[in-house]
Amino acid sequence: MKKTRKLRTLHLSLGAAGAAALGILPALPGIATPAAAAPAPKQPNILIITTDQQSWNMLSAYGTPALATPAMDRLAKEGYSFRRNYVANPVCMPSRFTLYTGHYASEVGTKDNTPNPTDSRKVIAMATEFGMGHLFRKAGYETFYSGKTHLYTPPGNSPDMKPAPLYGFKLEGFDPYEGPVEFAQKFFAKRKAGDKPFLAVVSFLNPHDICEQAGIGRRPATLKNAESNRLLDIQKRLAPAKYASGIPPMLTNTAPINGEQPAWVEMDSNSRKWTPTDWSLYRWLYYRLTESVDNQVGRVLAALNASPFAANTIIVFTSDHGDMQGAHGLSLKNVPFEECQRVPFVFTGPGIKKGVIDNDTLVCNGLDLIPTICDLAGVKYNSDALTGKSLKPLLTGSGPAPQRDCIYTETYNSFTINDGRYKYTIFELPGNPDMLVDLQTDPGELHNLVNDPASQKTKDAMKDKLMKNLATRNLLPLATDHTLAYIRKIQNEHGAGKAEKGKGKGKGKSNNTANPDDESSLE
Numbered sequence: 048m049k050k051t052r053k054l055r056t057l058h059l060s061l062g063a064a065g066a067a068a069l070g071i072l073p074a075l076p077g078i079a080t081p082a083a084a085a086p087a088p089k090q091p092n093i094l095i096i097t098t099d100q101q102s103w104n105m106l107s108a109y110g111t112p113a114l115a116t117p118a119m120d121r122l123a124k125e126g127y128s129f130r131r132n133y134v135a136n137p138v139c140m141p142s143r144f145t146l147y148t149g150h151y152a153s154e155v156g157t158k159d160n161t162p163n164p165t166d167s168r169k170v171i172a173m174a175t176e177f178g179m180g181h182l183f184r185k186a187g188y189e190t191f192y193s194g195k196t197h198l199y200t201p202p203g204n205s206p207d208m209k210p211a212p213l214y215g216f217k218l219e220g221f222d223p224y225e226g227p228v229e230f231a232q233k234f235f236a237k238r239k240a241g242d243k244p245f246l247a248v249v250s251f252l253n254p255h256d257i258c259e260q261a262g263i264g265r266r267p268a269t270l271k272n273a274e275s276n277r278l279l280d281i282q283k284r285l286a287p288a289k290y291a292s293g294i295p296p297m298l299t300n301t302a303p304i305n306g307e308q309p310a311w312v313e314m315d316s317n318s319r320k321w322t323p324t325d326w327s328l329y330r331w332l333y334y335r336l337t338e339s340v341d342n343q344v345g346r347v348l349a350a351l352n353a354s355p356f357a358a359n360t361i362i363v364f365t366s367d368h369g370d371m372q373g374a375h376g377l378s379l380k381n382v383p384f385e386e387c388q389r390v391p392f393v394f395t396g397p398g399i400k401k402g403v404i405d406n407d408t409l410v411c412n413g414l415d416l417i418p419t420i421c422d423l424a425g426v427k428y429n430s431d432a433l434t435g436k437s438l439k440p441l442l443t444g445s446g447p448a449p450q451r452d453c454i455y456t457e458t459y460n461s462f463t464i465n466d467g468r469y470k471y472t473i474f475e476l477p478g479n480p481d482m483l484v485d486l487q488t489d490p491g492e493l494h495n496l497v498n499d500p501a502s503q504k505t506k507d508a509m510k511d512k513l514m515k516n517l518a519t520r521n522l523l524p525l526a527t528d529h530t531l532a533y534i535r536k537i538q539n540e541h542g543a544g545k546a547e548k549g550k551g552k553g554k555g556k557s558n559n560t561a562n563p564d565d566e567s568s569l570e
C-alpha cells in the first residue's frame with residue numbers, strides 16, 4: 048500500500064515522462080515524450096441538482112419497491128453513491144445554509160426556518176466569505192442558481208428571491224417546478240465551448256409537495272399549480288388494483304421510540320391520527336412526487352448530454368432532507384431520525400468511479416459538499432475554517448476515506464453525535480432529555496438505550512464528546528428557552544392548520560395566498 052502511494056506521488060510530481068526516465072514507468076513505444084508537461088486539464092464544470100424532501104432510499108436503483116426513478120438511477124449507476132449520508136439539519140433553510148456555506152446554521156444563531164435570522168450580520172459575513180458561489184467565482188467560474196433557494200437573508204428580503212447573489216450566484220429564476228428544466232435547456236443550448244467553466248445549481252421543489260398532503264406548506268397562488276393536485280386527480284381515476292400496485296409496503300418501524308416525549312416530535316402534522324387509508328395515499332403520493340421530479344431531473348440531464356459539456360461536467364445529486372414516510376407514525380421532517388436525516392448523495396463525471404454504492408462511509412452532504420467540489424475542481428478554500436471533508440480521494444479512487452470518527456448534526460430542538468453505529472441526541476427542552484440508539488442492532492430506532500444499564504458507558508462517552516464539541520462551538524448552555532419559544536411560535540402560526548389536519552389533509556386548495564414568500568416554518 049505504502050509502495051503504491053509512493054509511486055503515485057512520484058508519478059504526479061515528475062509527470063509521466065519524468066517517471067519513465069527514472070525507470071518507474073515504462074516509456075510508451077511510439078509516443079514522443081514531450082519535454083514540457085502536458086497542458087493542465089481543463090477545470091471541470093459542476094452541475095448540482097437538488098430535490099427537496101427526498102429520503103435516502105427514494106431511488107429505484109437502491110431496490111426500493113413501487114418506485115421508478117430512471118434518471119436518478121442512471122446517476123447512481125454511472126457514479127458514486129453515498130448511502131450513509133446525513134444532512135446537517137433535517138429542514139430546509141438550515142440544511143441549505145450548510146450546503147452553500149459549509150457551516151452549521153447554529154453558527155449564525157439559529158437552527159430553524161426563519162425569514163429573519165437572529166443575527167443577519169453574521170449571515171451576510173458568512174455567506175460572503177464562505178458562499179459556494181463566491182469561492183468558485185474567485186477561481187474564474189461563472190455561477191448560476193435556478194429554482195428553490197430558501198436561504199437565510201437579511202430582514203425584509205425574500206428567502207427565495209433575493210439570497211442567491213448573497214451566496215455568490217446569479218439567480219436564474221425561482222420557479223421551483225419547471226423553472227430549473229427550462230433554465231438548463233436554454234443554458235446548455237446557448238453556452239459556447241470556449242466560455243468560462245460553470246457552477247450551476249438546479250434546485251427542484253419536489254417531492255416536497257407531499258407537505259400539502261400533510262396539511263401544511265400550501266403553495267402560494269403565484270406559483271404554478273402544485274404537482275400534488277395533478278397527481279391526486281390522476282389517482283382518483285385509477286383502477287383500484289393499479290392504485291394498490293403503486294403503494295409501497297408499510298414500514299416496520301411505525302411505533303414511537305420508547306420513552307419518547309411529545310416535544311421531541313412537536314413539529315409533526317398530527318399524522319398519528321391518520322388511518323391506514325390516509326397513510327396509503329400519503330405514501331403513494333410521496334412516491335409519485337419523487338417520480339415527477341425524477342422526470343425533471345431526466346430532462347436536465349438530457350439537455351446536458353446534448354451539449355458539448357457532458358464529458359467535462361461533474362454532477363452532484365442530493366436533497367435538503369427526507370420525509371419520515373410513517374416511521375414512528377410521523378410524516379414530514381425536523382426530527383433526529385434516519386428517514387428524514389438521510390438523503391441521496393451521488394457524484395458522477397470525469398474521474399469519478401462508476402457504479403459504486405458506498406454503504407459504509409459516514410458523510411454529511413452539507414459539510415462535505417464544498418470541500419469536495421472545490422477539491423475536484425482545483426478551487427481554493429479555507430480548509431481550516433470548514434469542518435467538512437473532501438471526498439475526492441474516495442470518489443476518484445486516489446486515496447482512503449476521510450478521517451472521521453463521528454458527525455454532528457442538529458435539529459431546531461436538538462443536537463446529535465453519530466459515530467456510524469451509535470447515535471446520541473440531547474434535546475434543548477426542560478431537563479435536557481436524551482436518546483441513544485444502536486443503529487446496528489436497531490436500524491428502525493425503536494429502542495432508546497439511555498436508561499439501559501449495559502449502555503451507560505457508551506452513553507456517557509458520546510454525551511461527553513458531544514458536549515465538548517458544542518462547547519467549542521459556543522453552543523453551551525443549551526438554549527431551552529429558544530426552543531420553547533420556537534415551538535410556541537409554530538403552534539400559534541399553525542393553530543388553524545392543526546385543526547384542519549385532523550380532519551382530512553390536502554383536500555382542495557388553500558386560501559393561503561397572501562405572500563409568495565410566506566414559506567411554512569416547517570419546510
Ligand SMILES: [Ca+2]
Binds near residue numbers: 099100140368
Ligand atoms: Ca426542504
